[in-house]
Amino acid sequence: MSKIIDGKQIAKNIRMELKEEITDLKEEGRAPGLTVVMVGNNPASETYVSMKEKAALEIGMNSSLIKKEEDISEKELLDLIDDLNNDPDVDGILVQLPLPDHIEEKKVIESIVPDKDVDGFHPINTGRLFSGQEDALRYEACTPLGIIRLLEREGIEIDGKNATIVGRSNIVGKPVAHLLLERHATVTICHSHTKDLKAETKRADIVVAAVGRPEMITGDMIKEGAVVIDVGINRVDGKLLGDVEFDTAKEAASKITPVPGGVGPMTIAMLMENTVKSRKYHGV
Ligand code: GUN
Numbered sequence: 001m002s003k004i005i006d007g008k009q010i011a012k013n014i015r016m017e018l019k020e021e022i023t024d025l026k027e028e029g030r031a032p033g034l035t036v037v038m039v040g041n042n043p044a045s046e047t048y049v050s051m052k053e054k055a056a057l058e059i060g061m062n063s064s065l066i067k068k069e070e071d072i073s074e075k076e077l078l079d080l081i082d083d084l085n086n087d088p089d090v091d092g093i094l095v096q097l098p099l100p101d102h103i104e105e106k107k108v109i110e111s112i113v114p115d116k117d118v119d120g121f122h123p124i125n126t127g128r129l130f131s132g133q134e135d136a137l138r139y140e141a142c143t144p145l146g147i148i149r150l151l152e153r154e155g156i157e158i159d160g161k162n163a164t165i166v167g168r169s170n171i172v173g174k175p176v177a178h179l180l181l182e183r184h185a186t187v188t189i190c191h192s193h194t195k196d197l198k199a200e201t202k203r204a205d206i207v208v209a210a211v212g213r214p215e216m217i218t219g220d221m222i223k224e225g226a227v228v229i230d231v232g233i234n235r236v237d238g239k240l241l242g243d244v245e246f247d248t249a250k251e252a253a254s255k256i257t258p259v260p261g262g263v264g265p266m267t268i269a270m271l272m273e274n275t276v277k278s279r280k281y282h283g284v
Contacts, residue, residue, distance in 0.1 A: 011266050031061055035084055035087075036095075037077075045096045114139075119271070126141075140175065141172075145179070149269075156206070159185070167191065219250075228257065
């Protein structure tokens with residue numbers, strides 16, 4: 001197997017597997033339905049939203065995109081979400097972030113019924129993750145879940161390994177720590193107050209870089225043979241750079257994700273996976 005983890009190919013394989021599942025679900029009576037809500041016209045959001053829609057349609061999902069003007073009131077948006085919450089054809093609701101300043105994001109996220117929160121951002125879903133509840137329906141945020149799937153598909157052992165995460169965000173660092181912990185890794189979370197970052201990364205078997213600082217993790221910070229997962233997407237002089245200095249880190253790592261083409265494509269595949277999971281939960 002190659003040293004470079006091909007997230008694009010792995011994500012494609014997963015989407016093709018989901019396509020087959022969706023064929024069966026359709027025969028059973030209903031395709032999964034995903035509704036993406038976008039407010040305003042942030043160009044980055046436009047790109048993400050169209051990629052999500054394309055992926056959903058390609059695998060036979062019912063996908064709809066609801067675009068609202070920048071000046072939509074919070075009340076109107078909450079009413080729209082309420083309608084989607086009650087629509088039996090909608091299995092997954094995703095409100096693309098960021099939202100305009102006059103709308104409270106937290107309020108909007110919390111207005112989505114947890115069993116349609118395919119982004120895994122609702123506090124009920126993060127709470128289920130953080131308290132280790134696996135029995136209830138639980139959605140895991142797409143990027144952290146995508147990282148786990150990459151490790152699984154590459155046959156990388158997690159149990160008993162030292163995993164160091166650089167970054168403590170609510171959408172990547174914290175949830176991926178819990179997913180790794182659940183799989184019996186010894187987890188360290190580093191952040192801006194960490195005294196000796198290199199010492200922490202250097203003893204890790206798995207390094208997850210999710211800080212949003214271009215090429216901050218260099219090869220000398222990586223233990224020989226470690227697995228390096230780069231979540232960063234930093235645009236520098238028109239080029240996309242990860243949080244890891246790829247060329248130097250590649251020398252030390254046994255496996256490493258590139259940017260782009262590593263974690264990024266997995267995020268969308270996991271949104272599809274969560275929506276299929278929701279459809280199975282909701283039935284026909
Ligand atoms: N904006 C950037 N990434 C995401 C995401 O994963 N989900 C949502 N809802 N908004 C985003």
